[in-house]
Each structure stands twice: as C-alpha cells, then as structure tokens.
Amino acid sequence: MALYLIGLGLYDEKDISVKGLEAAKKCNKLFMEEYTSKLGVDKSKVESLIGKEIILLRRRDVEQSDLLINEASKGDVAFLVGGDPLTATTHIDILIQARKKGIKTKVIHASSIYTSVCESGLFIYKFGKSCSIPFPTENYNPSSFYDTIVENLKMGLHTIVFLDIHGEENRFMTVNEGLKRILEVAKERKDNQINEETLAVGFARMGSDDQVIKFGKIKYLINFDFGAPQHILVIPGKLHFVEEEALKLYQ
Amino acid sequence: MALYLIGLGLYDEKDISVKGLEAAKKCNKLFMEEYTSKLGVDKSKVESLIGKEIILLRRRDVEQSDLLINEASKGDVAFLVGGDPLTATTHIDILIQARKKGIKTKVIHASSIYTSVCESGLFIYKFGKSCSIPFPTENYNPSSFYDTIVENLKMGLHTIVFLDIHGEENRFMTVNEGLKRILEVAKERKDNQINEETLAVGFARMGSDDQVIKFGKIKYLINFDFGAPQHILVIPGKLHFVEEEALKLYQ
Numbered sequence: 067m068a069l070y071l072i073g074l075g076l077y078d079e080k081d082i083s084v085k086g087l088e089a090a091k092k093c094n095k096l097f098m099e100e101y102t103s104k105l106g107v108d109k110s111k112v113e114s115l116i117g118k119e120i121i122l123l124r125r126r127d128v129e130q131s132d133l134l135i136n137e138a139s140k141g142d143v144a145f146l147v148g149g150d151p152l153t154a155t156t157h158i159d160i161l162i163q164a165r166k167k168g169i170k171t172k173v174i175h176a177s178s179i180y181t182s183v184c185e186s187g188l189f190i191y192k193f194g195k196s197c198s199i200p201f202p203t204e205n206y207n208p209s210s211f212y213d214t215i216v217e218n219l220k221m222g223l224h225t226i227v228f229l230d231i232h233g234e235e236n237r238f239m240t241v242n243e244g245l246k247r248i249l250e251v252a253k254e255r256k257d258n259q260i261n262e263e264t265l266a267v268g269f270a271r272m273g274s275d276d277q278v279i280k281f282g283k284i285k286y287l288i289n290f291d292f293g294a295p296q297h298i299l300v301i302p303g304k305l306h307f308v309e310e311e312a313l314k315l316y317q
Numbered sequence: 318m319a320l321y322l323i324g325l326g327l328y329d330e331k332d333i334s335v336k337g338l339e340a341a342k343k344c345n346k347l348f349m350e351e352y353t354s355k356l357g358v359d360k361s362k363v364e365s366l367i368g369k370e371i372i373l374l375r376r377r378d379v380e381q382s383d384l385l386i387n388e389a390s391k392g393d394v395a396f397l398v399g400g401d402p403l404t405a406t407t408h409i410d411i412l413i414q415a416r417k418k419g420i421k422t423k424v425i426h427a428s429s430i431y432t433s434v435c436e437s438g439l440f441i442y443k444f445g446k447s448c449s450i451p452f453p454t455e456n457y458n459p460s461s462f463y464d465t466i467v468e469n470l471k472m473g474l475h476t477i478v479f480l481d482i483h484g485e486e487n488r489f490m491t492v493n494e495g496l497k498r499i500l501e502v503a504k505e506r507k508d509n510q511i512n513e514e515t516l517a518v519g520f521a522r523m524g525s526d527d528q529v530i531k532f533g534k535i536k537y538l539i540n541f542d543f544g545a546p547q548h549i550l551v552i553p554g555k556l557h558f559v560e561e562e563a564l565k566l567y568q
Contacts, residue, residue: 080336083326083428084366086333113517126562150428152435158563161438165566175327175433175524177334177401180441185424187413190431191406191449194472196442221468223446269565274428276455312409315416 069138069147070162071151073176076100076273079111082146094141096120102156103148104233104296106274112146121147125232134160138169150178163207181300182272183226184235185278187312188302194223199244201230201237212251215301216259222304229297238295241268245288245299260284266302267300267313268292281316320404320415324427325349327524330362332509337425345392347371351381353407354399355547357525363397371397376484384458385411389420401429403406429486430549433523434477437530438563439553445474450495452481452488466552467510473555476567480548489546492519496539496550510517511535511552518551519543532567 070089082090090096091177097121098109105112113120127298128131137143151157151173164171197214200206211227218225227248229239245266252260262285270278270292278292305313321340326332333341340451341347349360349371356363364371366555388394402408402424413424435441448465451457462478469476480490496517513536521543522566523531529543556564 073428075334078336080339081334081426083332083334084338085329088331089354150432152436153441155434155435155440155442155559158440159434161436162559162563162566169418173433175332175428175436175438177324177428178432181401181404181429181431182424182426184401184406184409185412185426187409189406189409190404191447193446195445195472198442217472221446227412228442238549280564308409308413312413315413 067139068142068170068172069134070142070144070172070174071157072146072174073142073150074105074112074146074148075176076149076179076182077271078105078107078274080117081177081273083174083176086176089172089174090144090146091118092142093144095137096144096146097123097134099123099125100148100233102126102154102231102233104231105148106271129161132163135167137171138164142177147228148159150175153178153180156213169244177273179272182227183269183298183300184266186281186300187309188224188267188300189306189309192224192303194218194221195224196226196228199230199239199247201232201239204261209251209254212248212260214218215248219301219303221310224303225301227299227301229299231285231296234317238297241292241297241299242288245284249284265302267302267316270297271296272298279316281313318391318425319393319421320385321393321423321425322408322411323395323397323425324401325397325399325545326427327354327400327433328431328522329356329358329525330366331426331522334425336425337427338540340423341367341370341395341397343393344395345353346388346399348374348385349397350374351484352376353405353482354484356399357522369509372487379411380407383414384412386420388516388525389415390418401426404429404431424519428524430523431477432447432548434501434551437518437532437551438560439475439518439551440557440560443554445469445472445476445477447477450481450485450490450498455558462500463499463511465471466499470510470552470554475554478550478552480550482547489548492521492548492550493539496535500535516553518553518567520549521545522547530567532564546565
C-alpha cells in the first residue's frame, strides 16, 4: 500500500527512469495526468512500455477528490506525471494528504525542463526566480512576470519563463506568443528595459529528436517557427564568455 | 559518429532514463566521470545494467585533453554523468568543442538534485540564484555564498546551497559542515541576518531508498546526523502555507 509519484521526464515514453518503469510495472493501478505537463506522445505509448493500462485523470479528479489517496489505501498505485513530478506545485498536496493518512509515498524523479535548458549553455546557478506567462482571460491578465524578468536582468540573472499550458484542451502558448506578450507589457508600461533588441532563447520539444534551441534578439525570435509544443523561453542575464560561445551555436 | 552526454540521474544505476540506457547500449565506447557528481553505487552497477565496460575519466582527462572528441570522431561514444549532465557547467565546453569539429552531439537528460528538492514541498518558482560552499583552502575561502542567501531572503526567495564535492578523493561536504560555515561567515561579518534560529532544509542521498529530508532551525540541523553523502542544503525564504504544511512532515 503505497502511492508512487513517478516522473515521466521530458518528452516521450522513454524519458521515464529505469527505476520509475520498474515501479510502475509493479503497481496495481496506474493513473496519469496531462494538465500540468503533456508528453509529446500519446498515453498508449506509455501503456505499451509499462505493459499496463493507465487511467487518465482530469485536474478536478485529482484536486477535488481523494481518488488517488483512496486507491493507494487499497494497494500500490502509480501516478504518472510529465517532467519531475513535484515541480508541478499542485501535486505537493497529494504528498501531504497521503502522508497525513499514513500512506507510504515514494517520489521517483525524472528529467525536467528546469535543468534541460542548460543544454543552451546557460549556467544553472545564474538563474534567478522563474515566472510564467498565463493565457489572458477577461478577468485575469497579470503582468507580474515582467517584473520578475526585469529584476533578474538588473542582477545579471537569467529567467526561465514558463508559457501557459492547458494540456486538457491542447492549448499551449508558443515562444512567439510569449514574446509578444512581454513586448506588450513593456509598451503598456512605457518601459524600455525589455525591447526588440533584448536577447532571448526559445526552446521547443526538449528531449525529442527534433528539439529546437534558438538564440537571438526578440525581434528575430518573435517570428521564428518553433513548431509543435511544448515551448519554453529564457531571457538571459549577463553572459559569461563560455555561455556566449555556447549560445552562438544556436544562433 | 556521435557524442552522447547521458545523465545518470540522482542516486543509483536505475536513475538513468530508458532512453539513456538504450543509447548507452548502442555506443562503442563508454566513459564516465565522478568529479562533478558521484552516484551512491559503484561504477560496476552501471556496467552490469548497460552490459558494457565503462572507462572512468579523471577531471584532467576530460578538461585538458581532446580524448572524448577524438573518440567520438571514430564512433558512437557515451559520456555518463551523474544528475542531468549540463548542470555541471564544465561539461558545456565538451558540447562546444564537439560541435565546432562537426561531431554530432546528443544530450539525454535525467533527474537532477535541482528539481528533486521540491520533494520537500518548496515551490520551484520561488528559488532564487543558487550558490555553493567550497571546501576552504589556504588561499581560497570565499564567502560570497552568504551574500546570495541573504539577497534571496530579502526577496523572500529560497536558496539551493551546493556543498562541495571532491568526488575523486571521496570528500563530500556535509549539511553540518555547510551550516557551520554559514554561521562562521555571519559571525565574521557581525551580521545577524542568518543565525541559529534561521530555518533550513537538509537533504541526503536523494533518490535512494534511505534518502533524508530534514527541516528545522539551523541550531537543530547543525547536529543532526544525515548519514552518507551526497548532501545538499536549502535556506527557505518566505513560506506559502502549502510549503509550510509540507515542510512540517519533515520536522
């Protein structure tokens, strides 16, 4: 009787760890979500690799019910999550609830977009606070991500900018949309700290064979076609010469 | 003819991804390093899983020679690195050199200590710049890590504090030594922003079955026995109530 939170890693069914795969194979029931992160392949690929059926859970099934906890009180249950599972902060609550009910939990970590962006050459210890650009709605169109980027730039730090994911509706913000929104906020605020000449790095489908890393000024990246989701954006701060040399490979 | 940088993940031979394992099995020559990160198991375990011999490289073999590049110009070569390979900034240079010589490179990502610390309940987007505490030597005993922690605390951000690793000499800084060094700097500077009452989270052997996550005041953690390496430390900033609830599980 245990709840396994198993990371699926970056992109396809083979980004799970050997440990995660072995644990999943031993579980009685397997669940998965696609709302905080979505693989580039279908659930059926994961089912084939594990050799078991997986039940897809919607956000409300996980957040508004004790389904996972109840199942884990009856036997070994796996909850499969893209990336490294607890970078999705909403899943921390599952751990808390399970442990409060005396259910054993085990997290099996996997590759994450957070560290994969270092493939661009950017040094991990120079990243400041990260931020997200949400899809705007009528009542919710925050611009606080802009402050985070500017604060980091002032300190010479890089910023990971998460682009909104509505995985269940297959809606993924592109690098282009993210950059447009950033320039929009700059214009609204009449601020020039981020502009068309600011450097950026766009990433698409990290972990896949056709992943894209593209470095350049915003005015160039804003029209660059990154292809299918998922995308992520980094606004680099002050560059070390090694970082600069590496980024030139992606120009 | 390609150079594969393959992440071994957090702790043992089974933290490699299925994709990384398959790639390693196909390579003609396999190399590994233990100076930027060291698994909790011996190289022989990795060799058994892959079914091939692995040559252990010392820092100077990698950084002061073209050994990896030369081998990769003759056939498919794997370079196995603990964690997610490019979080070790020194390995970025390998990518640059290989690509300059027209050698195809492929990075296969794996779990990393950077995101695994979220198992404590701390939200990933609230981490600021990270820092490292080096083993002091006669001519080198920097205290800049202290500034990083204090700056982050002022902004309410968490800090990952890397503890020095001399993997080749089996020297690993403990959480206790790291905390002692932090208090030492506070005392030297007559600064009270970090003191015995400051909260901290210590981690040991993340990814293993006997991993430890311990939360409490520095005065408590400084004497807590975390056991075998590797250790890592987080000084949390302002806590969200969900973070607080999660951390209480590790008190």
